[in-house]
Amino acid sequence: MLKIRIHRGAKEIGGNCIELDADGVRLVLDVGRPLNAAMDAKIPLPSVSGLDNGDDPTLAGLVISHPHQDHYGLADQVSPKVPIYIGEAAHRILRESAFFTPSGLDCTPAGFLQNRKPFAVGPFRLTPFLNDHSAFDAYSLLIEAGGRRVFYTGDIRAHGRKAALFKKLLSSPPKNIHVLLMEGTHVRPDSDGSEKSPTEDEVEKACVETFKATRGAVLACYSAQNIDCLVTLYRAAIQSGRDFVMDLYTACIAKATGNKSIPQPGWDRVRVYLPNSQRSKVMKHGAFERTDAVKLYRIYPKELVQRRHELVVTFRQSLGSEFKSAGLLAEAQVVWSLWDGYLKQPKGKEFLEFLERNHVPLVHHHSSGHASIEDLKKLVTALNPGCVVPIHSFATDRFAKFFPRVTQHADGEWWEG
Ligand SMILES: [Zn+2]
Structure with missing residues (x-):
């Protein structure tokens, strides 16, 4: 059986953190800092057993989808005993950033994400999909465990310099997805679905x-x-x-x-x-x-x-x-x-x-880092998931207006994947 809980992101952009539990072994996706937190504010880690002290053997690891603070920003509080997985270039970028800014990250990853190269973390089989986003070396993730298949978009777009990656995802998507955890930055309280960012x-x-x-x-x-x-x-x-x-x-x-x-x-x-x-x-x-x-x-x-x-x-x-x-x-x-x-x-x-x-x-003169609703619709059609679970949006309650089979889950709630 696979259980999932969103710790933060079910009703906001920022602070993304998801915990998955496959028969008692757990994996964390992202450990972001809330966007509305003051620069010097100390934000506690989400309540994931073992994340802060590395003393819970049922915690198999942490995957960071991409080097944006709202996805990795609390990782400096994670115990070095917890295995971290991140893109190799993303890791180097954050290490460089740590020299110049207080918001960088100098960690020792247990492994690197590589485009469409599956790897195992405990009972979880992960396949990263390099994607088009405003952060370099950003990934969506397919997670297979307990007989279920979850696709986490991370942050994604279709109008950047790597738009071909989005097209490829549409033309050769992973099959039989049970749960699509999808970012919806542009699903806003007032959006009508036609909004587009310049490319x-x-x-x-x-x-x-x-x-x-x-x-x-x-x-x-x-x-x-x-x-x-x-x-x-x-x-x-x-x-x-x-x-x-x-x-x-x-x-x-x-x-x-x-x-x-x-x-x-x-x-x-x-x-x-x-x-x-x-x-x-x-x-x-x-x-x-x-x-x-x-x-x-x-x-x-x-x-x-x-x-x-x-x-x-x-x-x-x-x-x-x-x-x-x-x-x-x-x-x-x-x-x-x-x-x-x-x-x-x-x-x-x-x-x-x-x-x-x-x-x-x-x-x-700026291009958004996030997909338009129109592009997200194409993604949902291509992946054809059993359900769409909203994340990374200030209007997750409006997903059902734009996408089929939407199931909303609150922060902190465990649900079956
Ligand atoms: Zn991002």
């Missing part, structure tokens, strides 16, 4: 227009870990005749993908800027190998200002005054390639006020 290709075209029309520097705000977005911005920079300036953090993440077809230092027209905060970090830890690795491609404030009309420069909310004193804001244009909700939060509002005071306009 990465559409965002690229829009960026080219904006970059060409900007007289000064293009200041691009994006997540260093959103590799699709990095590729989009780089490609748009080249097409508009500009060099692309990464900060050291982005350069390290791009390298950590282990994928030579991702823009990184050494590529044509890629330069690296070292913001003050990252310089302090390198000096504090004596991590000069990081700066040595990019020294041929470094760009310094003087050149940044002189050539600002020829550059797309990686920008962050925290860099405002540094760029202002360097003289980089004159005639600049900010491109916001992140979720617009961040701008409604206190720090985002402060950032907008800063830009307004300095007469720097902001334009949105």
